[in-house]
Amino acid sequence: MIDTDFKVTPWEVSGDIDYERVVSEFGVSLLDDKIIQSIKKYANEIHPFLKRRVFFAHRDLDWILKEYSQGNKFYLYTGRGPSGGVHLGHLVPWIFTKWLQDRFDVELWFQMTDDEKFFFNNNITLEDANRFSYENALDVVALDFDYKKTIIFSDLDLSGVLYRQAAKIAKKITFSTIKATFGLTENSNIGQIFYTSMQAVPAILKSVIEERNVPCLIPQAIDQDPHFRVARDVLPKLGFNKPAVIHSIFLPGLEQYGKMSASSENSAIFTTDTENEVRKKVMNAFTGGRVSAKEQRELGGNPDVCSVYKYYYILFMLDDSELFEMRSKCINGEIICGECKMILSEKINKYLRHHQEKRDRAKKLLDKYTITEQVDLKGLIDKRR
Ligand code: TYM
Numbered sequence: 001m002i003d004t005d006f007k008v009t010p011w012e013v014s015g016d017i018d019y020e021r022v023v024s025e026f027g028v029s030l031l032d033d034k035i036i037q038s039i040k041k042y043a044n045e046i047h048p049f050l051k052r053r054v055f056f057a058h059r060d061l062d063w064i065l066k067e068y069s070q071g072n073k074f075y076l077y078t079g080r081g082p083s084g085g086v087h088l089g090h091l092v093p094w095i096f097t098k099w100l101q102d103r104f105d106v107e108l109w110f111q112m113t114d115d116e117k118f119f120f121n122n123n124i125t126l127e128d129a130n131r132f133s134y135e136n137a138l139d140v141v142a143l144d145f146d147y148k149k150t151i152i153f154s155d156l157d158l159s160g161v162l163y164r165q166a167a168k169i170a171k172k173i174t175f176s177t178i179k180a181t182f183g184l185t186e187n188s189n190i191g192q193i194f195y196t197s198m199q200a201v202p203a204i205l206k207s208v209i210e211e212r213n214v215p216c217l218i219p220q221a222i223d224q225d226p227h228f229r230v231a232r233d234v235l236p237k238l239g240f241n242k243p244a245v246i247h248s249i250f251l252p253g254l255e256q257y258g259k260m261s262a263s264s265e266n267s268a269i270f271t272t273d274t275e276n277e278v279r280k281k282v283m284n285a286f287t288g289g290r291v292s293a294k295e296q297r298e299l300g301g302n303p304d305v306c307s308v309y310k311y312y313y314i315l316f317m318l319d320d321s322e323l324f325e326m327r328s329k330c331i332n333g334e335i336i337c338g339e340c341k342m343i344l345s346e347k348i349n350k351y352l353r354h355h356q357e358k359r360d361r362a363k364k365l366l367d368k369y370t371i372t373e374q375v376d377l378k379g380l381i382d383k384r385r
Helices: 019-026 033-042 061-069 088-106 114-120 126-142 159-168 176-184 190-200 203-209 222-238 273-284 295-299 307-316 322-333 337-369 380-384
Strands: 057-060 075-080 108-112 150-154 214-219 244-248
Touching: 019 108, 019 190, 019 222, 019 307, 033 088, 057 222, 061 244, 075 088, 075 126, 075 203, 088 126, 088 214, 088 244, 088 307, 108 126, 108 203, 114 126, 114 322, 126 150, 126 214, 126 337, 150 337, 159 190, 159 203, 159 222, 159 295, 176 222, 190 203, 190 222, 190 380, 203 214, 203 222, 214 222, 307 322
Parallel strands: 075 108, 075 214, 108 150, 214 244
Antiparallel strands: 057 244
16 A cells, blocks of 8 residues: 655654655745855855755755855754664764864754653663763764864753753743644653753754854754744744754665664664674665566666665765666666665675774764763863864
8 A cells, every 4th residue: 555644753754755745834945056056155065965955955044154154153953862773864964964064164062862762762761861872972973073063962961051041942832832843742741841942952052152142053854843943933032043954854764665763673774783784674675676577677677666776865876977877777677676785785884884983983082072061161162172
C-alpha cells in the first residue's frame, strides 16, 4: 500500500514526506536562486547541499545576510537530542553548519538536550541522556569544528545559566500554544510542556552575554521548525531578535519511507557501525529495482524512489557528473541494484573509517569545546582566540 500520509514533528518523522506541503503548512520560505547567490557572495562557493536543495527552506536568512553585509555578524546555533548513537542523518545539518562556520567565520553554540530526551523517551534515564551528550559530542568534534569558535554544552550541565532565560521565555508561552504546536495532551508530562523554552535559550544566549542583540542562524532538518516558530513569536516580547533558520530535508532510512530514525536499527547507519554492519544494512535497502536482474537490465530501474540513490544524492556523490552517470546507468539498466549497493557501502565505509579515526582523537579534544557552570561566559570566545 502506498503511504500517502506523512508526519513531520520534532519527535516523529514518518511516511512519504511531501516537502511542498510541509513548506506551505509550516509557512517557511523556499531557498531560491537569488538567496543562494547572496550566500555565494560571502562564501565564495555554493555548497552542494544548497545546489541540490538538500537545504531547501528558511526563515529570515535574507535578513541575516543583510546584517552580515553591514558588518553585523551572526552566530550559529544547532543541537542534538542525545538518546543514543549518532546516525548519518544527524551529520547532514552538522556538515553544513561546519561549512557555514568556516565560510562566514562565525561562532557555533551547540546544545545537547539531555533533558529533552529524558522527558520524551520512557526508556532512557537522566544519567544516560547526560552521558550520551558527551558521547555524541565526539561526533560533532570529529567534524573538525574550530574549537576557538565552538561551544558545546549540555542542558543539565549548564542548567543554571540556561534556566534563568528559560524561565523568562516559559512565562510568555501558554499551554494552549504548546498543545497546538506540538500535539501534547493533558496526559503529557509537564517536563515536555516546558521543554521548548530550553531549546529557545541558545537563540538568545549570546545576546544576553554580550548585552546587545546578536543575530542568530539555526541550521537543522525541518522537523525542528515548530520549536523555533514558538521561539520567534515569544523572543521579541522579551526584546530579542527573532532567530533565523535554515532547513534541510531528511536523509531517509534504508527502508521505504521516512527519516533515518535511531529507533529503527536496520534502517539507520550509525557513525560507530562496523564495515560489516554497513554492508548488511545497505544490501537490505529498499531500491527502485525490478523483480529480477534480467527484467532490470531490459527495463531499467527507478532512482527516484530508491533509498540508495538518495544516499548518493544527499551525501555520497556530491560530484554532479558522477551522480548523473550513475542515474543514467540505473535508468538504462546498465547497472543493477546489487552492484550499486556495493558501491554505496564502500563509499560509506570509507567515510566512516575516516570519521571513526577522528572520533577517537576527539576524546582528547573534547574538553576544549565543552563548558559547564563554572565558566565565565562573558568573553569566553575572545579568551579562546
Ligand atoms: P535530534 O537529535 O533529533 O537531531 C539532531 C539534528 O539532526 C537533524 N536530523 C536529521 N537531518 C537529516 N536527516 C535525518 N534523517 C535527520 N534526523 C535528524 C535534526 O533536525 C537536528 O537538526 N531537539 C533537537 C536538539 C536540538 C536542536 C537545537 C536541533 C536542540 N537545539 C537547535 C537543531 C537546532 C533534537 O532532538 O535533534
